[in-house]
Amino acid sequence: MTQSRVALITGGAYGIGRGVAQEFVQHGDAVVIADRDTERGTALESAIQNAGGKAKFIAVDVRSEEQVQTLIQQAVKAFGKIDVLCNNAGIEHYRNANEYTIDEWNAIAETNLRGAFLCTKYAYPHLKKTRGSIVHISSVQAFANERQISAYAASKAGLLGLTRAMSLDFAGDGVRVNAVCPGAIQTGMMEAFLKNQSDPEEAVQKIGRSIPLGRVGQPEDIAQAVYFLSSVAASYITGATLVVDGGLLSRLSL
Numbered sequence: 709m710t711q712s713r714v715a716l717i718t719g720g721a722y723g724i725g726r727g728v729a730q731e732f733v734q735h736g737d738a739v740v741i742a743d744r745d746t747e748r749g750t751a752l753e754s755a756i757q758n759a760g761g762k763a764k765f766i767a768v769d770v771r772s773e774e775q776v777q778t779l780i781q782q783a784v785k786a787f788g789k790i791d792v793l794c795n796n797a798g799i800e801h802y803r804n805a806n807e808y809t810i811d812e813w814n815a816i817a818e819t820n821l822r823g824a825f826l827c828t829k830y831a832y833p834h835l836k837k838t839r840g841s842i843v844h845i846s847s848v849q850a851f852a853n854e855r856q857i858s859a860y861a862a863s864k865a866g867l868l869g870l871t872r873a874m875s876l877d878f879a880g881d882g883v884r885v886n887a888v889c890p891g892a893i894q895t896g897m898m899e900a901f902l903k904n905q906s907d908p909e910e911a912v913q914k915i916g917r918s919i920p921l922g923r924v925g926q927p928e929d930i931a932q933a934v935y936f937l938s939s940v941a942a943s944y945i946t947g948a949t950l951v952v953d954g955g956l957l958s959r960l961s962l
Contacts, residue, residue, distance in 0.1 A: 712762075713838075714787040715938070716740040716779075718770050718827055719797035721748035723895030724845060727927025728794050729756070729763070731935045738762035740783040740790075742797070742827075744769055762787070770797045770823030771815075780830040790834040792938045795824035795867075796845040800860035813859050820863035824870060832883070839882035841938040844871050845930070846887045848953050864889075868949055875947030884946040886937045891953025892916075893925040920955030 715732040719725040721743035729739045733756050741763060743749045749765035756763035764786040768779040783790060798820045801812050824844055835842065847864040849857055868887055875885040892898065892915050905911040916923040933952045936942055951957060 713737045713791035714740065714783070714789050715792035715794060716742060716783050716790055716827075716831065717794040717796055718742045718768070718823065719845075720794075721745045721752055721765070724890065724893060724927045724930045725794070725796040726752060727931035728796060728934050731928065731931035732792070733759075733761040733763065735935065737791075738787050739764075740779075740786065741765045742768045742770070742779055742783075770827055771818040773826055776823075776826040777830050779827070780834070783831075784834055789838055790831050791838045791840045793827060793831045793835060793840070793842045794845065794934055794938075795827055795842070797823050798845065798860075798863075800857065802856040803859070804856055805858040808859050816859040817863050817866075820860070821866045821870070824867060828874065832878070835883050836878075836881045841942075842874065842878075842883065842885045843934045843937050844885070844887040845934075846871075846889045846949070848889050848891045848951065848957055850889060851951075851957055871949065872947050879946060884937075884942070886942070886945060886947070887949045888930060888933045888937065889949055889951045889953065890930045891925055891951070891956040892919060893927060893930060895927060898924075918956075919953070920959055923954065925952065925954055 715737055717725050717728050720729045720741035729741055732739050741749050741752055746767050753763045753765035766779050766782050768775045799816055828842055844867045846867040849861040850865040850868050853861050871885055871887040878885055912924050930952055933950055
């Protein structure tokens with residue numbers, strides 16, 4: 709029987725992060741749900757525990773070095789180790805590139821990129837002990853873009869550079885580092901777009917029709933990719949980027 713692992717997921721209370729947490733729990737692993745949203749985080753913790761799973765919610769803003777240090781300490785105190793770190797926490801704001809305020813730029817860059825760096829930095833001593841795995845959640849926006857998303861795209865492209873460089877730094881300790889790039893996934897970020905649509909259901913279907921596989925992705929689609937990259941089945945994969953987008957980037961629009 710495979711020994712259970714401990715997975716720490718940032719932005720773990722909702723959307724893709726919630727899906728990742730549930731995926732690990734389904735495989736018998738313990739999860740640390742790290743998020744700013746206390747209400748959703750505690751609700752997910754309770755739901756997992758009530759179903760017989762192991763979960764710990766820890767409130768954190770990944771932009772804060774002090775809070776990240778506390779997060780790692782509390783995670784190890786709760787479960788004794790960290791086997792997997794999934795850097796999923798992320799935000800976006802739609803603006804023309806010249807219209808971002810400095811505060812908006814900083815919030816996006818510090819959450820999406822600095823947060824991944826800080827969590828990795830302080831989790832690494834524990835991941836080294838377990839010869840664990842890191843999975844960054846980037847985006848198809850790291851490769852191709854829609855309008856008004858330059859700050860988010862820059863941060864997500866930065867995550868791919870971070871993935872490659874960290875994979876080299878950590879390979880000697882047996883710690884693998886990979887990235888997943890989601891396409892159009894029905895999560896909180898998409899909901900911000902849908903709330904302004906007269907018919908949200910039709911809007912989702914329209915997006916799905918533009919994707920080669922014919923549907924919008926769900927959090928579990930990304931969660932399964934994260935689980936795979938962190939598993940023994942991917943033991944010879946590091947520094948890689950796995951695009952999970954239903955074929956979106958493969959289509960040439962003319």
